[in-house]
Amino acid sequence: PDAAAFDAAAARNAALAKPPGALGRLEDIALWYAGWAGSARPQLHRPQVIVFAGNHGVTAREVSAFPSEVTAQMVVNFEAGGAAINQLARTFGARIDVHALDLARPTADFTQGAAMEEDDLLTALRVGWEAVDPGAGLIVAGEMGIGNTTAAAAMAAALFGGNPRDWVGRGTGVDDAGLGRKAAAVAAGLACHRGHLLDPIEVLRRLGGREIAAMAGAIAAARVARIPVLLDGFICTAAAAVLERLSPGALDHALAGHCSDEPGHGRLLAALGKEPLLQMGLRLGEGTGAALAIGLVQGALACHSGMATFDEARVSTG
Amino acid sequence: PDAAAFDAAAARNAALAKPPGALGRLEDIALWYAGWAGSARPQLHRPQVIVFAGNHGVTAREVSAFPSEVTAQMVVNFEAGGAAINQLARTFGARIDVHALDLARPTADFTQGAAMEEDDLLTALRVGWEAVDPGAGLIVAGEMGIGNTTAAAAMAAALFGGNPRDWVGRGTGVDDAGLGRKAAAVAAGLACHRGHLLDPIEVLRRLGGREIAAMAGAIAAARVARIPVLLDGFICTAAAAVLERLSPGALDHALAGHCSDEPGHGRLLAALGKEPLLQMGLRLGEGTGAALAIGLVQGALACHSGMATFDEARVSTG
Structure with a gap:
């Protein structure tokens, strides 16, 4: 700064x-x-909301209440302007860009092997990096990806330790059995990749997903361009945590827009030393919690x- | 509803x-x-911010870090568009109306007698009632009045009991000695009016102030017109509490926009069963905390x- x-x-x-x-x-x-x-x-000019979408092989473990086809259906909804994030972006005067990352080719099931090959990871990071408008005054990175709370929980456990049960939550609304399957998938992922998780980039490649890597790329690009960022929910924050683990202070340009109802999110924000601006019980992703906080930044700068x-x-x- | x-x-x-x-x-x-x-x-049309100002005789007890003349100076600032509430109203597309209530004639020092005569009270209630735009889609009532956190603390203690120390705070920034003078003034007020504080309207008349009564009038008028209200800080909430004590449920049309840093505010919201939308450490009054929450209502309705x-x-x- x-x-x-x-x-x-x-x-x-x-x-x-x-x-x-x-x-x-x-x-x-x-x-x-x-x-x-x-x-x-300063004035707040041209806030930009960027929504990244990806599909996840770990859905084979039955970790979501919704089928994988919903990811692509929601991308259509984003493009038609019908999703929650569209309404919030409009309310706070933000442009919205949507990037679907190879939805027809989900990541590999991380309980069986690395979620992404290196070139997949690099492509996703670059999509995120290039999605940032250099003229934007504020960046919100959001996501859509059935199964991605499980990927984020695995990443958080790999980056910060703790029991898989500490990091999983109900996501889109799984029942107790689903919650057990999520914890089991996280545990299996940590076991499968044991010995390869000290490098935060490997955590992202092996346990993450394309939309998660793209968010990390966008947040890093914003840092280089000195554009302030509002972090969204659990999955966005897991992406951001990769950067902080790579280089402490890498998130100094980011505030936590909100703390979601996903229990791992508060834990992750505490690990990053970020106090959320809002706690409204949201657990939707898409960038909605951070978009809601744009109004607070507008109010702060106006005053x-x-x-x-x-x-x-x-x-x-x- | x-x-x-x-x-x-x-x-x-x-x-x-x-x-x-x-x-x-x-x-x-x-x-x-x-x-x-x-x-x-619904859509959110025409939110209205109404700022009421009044002066307080209890300032003779040295309960504020600022002199009473600041009330009138800030009214000029509101009218010139230079205050925080002006910036927030503009940010969220609200109209703003300012009503100064007889600033040259402060209320009486409530440690010595009733703050207001009955006709003063009725005039202030009516100013508040008539300030509400019947076409507004949302009302924020705010205030300015050097000394009014002490009046609000006395009202809260009279309405809900408890020790004066529980209800006083640093307001605009008094030191420990000032905090002690505030608690002593509240205790003296309760003692002076003992036996007359079972009627919430008498609490308002004896311990309150013109801008506080006007806020109560505005919130009541909004109820009759079925216009939703966002409550602001400690003083606004004390005004609202009079209505709730008169008629339980009288605040069902109101949400708590925020919880301020004034320690009595959280206690008062809990007594009213209101969970605040925001907790951003504001302690300015003017309607600022509630105005900031207008964006949340806009976001909610947009979604x-x-x-x-x-x-x-x-x-x-x-």
Whole structure:
């Protein structure tokens, strides 16, 4: 981030006509954004929501309440403007881009072998990287992929340890037996790839999926372009965690947009030291939780950049 | 609320192309709004933010970090568009109306006698009532009034019991000695008016203030007009609590927009059974916390009313 812009924004914040700290986290958001945007008085221009979709071989383990064909059906729905993320992107003035990654060719079942070959992984990372609009003022990366909460749980367990049961949740709504199958799949994946999971990129390749790799690519590209990011749910955060494990501090340009109802998400955010902006019980993915938080960033920047100072407003200080 | 509209909205919600419950509290917000708006597929039109300002005689007890003249200075700032609430209202497309209530004539010091005479109270209630635009789709009532966290704390203690220390906080930023003076003022107010505080309207008249009464009037008017309300911070919630104490259920048309950093606010929301939508550490008043939550209502209604159903999107159910 730009230290001069951050410092100038902090000085402006201290001069605004309000008691010190009275805007709470809105002040933190504004200073964080100012540092990354390189402007002491930034505006939020052109937020971009990017939704990546992929299919997962681990669905053979019956880990989802929905069939794999739903991934492609939802991509059609995204393109027709009918999904939740379309409505939220429109509400907060964000453009939305949808990238379906080789849906007809699911990843391999990670309980049996690596989810992706190296060239699959690289292609997916590049799709994500290139999806970022260099002129965007904020990036939300979302996903759709039947089976991908199981992949994210396996990645989280590989990256941060703990029992598979700690990381799995009901996803789209599996019952107790389904939850048991998810934990068993995670355990089988960790066993299958034992000895190869110290490298975070190998965790992504062996246990992840194309849409997860694409989100990691997008978040990394945003970092290089100094574009602030709002993290979405469990799967997005698992993708982001790969970057943090590769290079601590790699997510300093990202805030956690929300904490989902998927129990592993709160655990993962705590491991990353990220306090979520929203906790609204969402568990849909698509980027919906982060998109909802765009409004908070808009509000924070509007206050920071639009308010009068004590001097301008001729308000007495305390 | 309109039971038929609520039921029709619930049926629509169940048909939307997402796992059941996956939009969390957004679903609850949409159904709540649909019931009050009387529409199964509502849009959010014309949100209105109303800021009321009043001055308080209890400032003679040195309960604020800022002088009383700041109330009038901030009214000028609201009218010039320079305050935080102006930026947030603009961000979320709300109109903003400002009503200064007799600022040159502060209420009486409630430690010595009733804050307001009956005609003052009635005038303030009526200003609030008449401030509500009958065509508004959502109401946020906010306030400005140096000293009013002390008045709100006294009201909360009178309405819900407990130690004065439980209800006072740092407001605009008093130090420990100031906090002690606030608790002492609350205790003195309760002692002064002992035997007259069983009637919630008397609590408002004796311990409250003009802007607090106006907020109560606005929230009551919104109820009669079936306009949904977002409650703001501690002072707004204390005003609302008067209505709930008068008639349980009187706040069914209101959601808590946020929980402020003022410690009594969380306690008051719990007493009212209201779970806040946001917890962002704000403690500014003006309606800012509730205004920030307008975006969440917009997002909830956009999803509810704009999403495709499983049938429309041709997505397979689980």
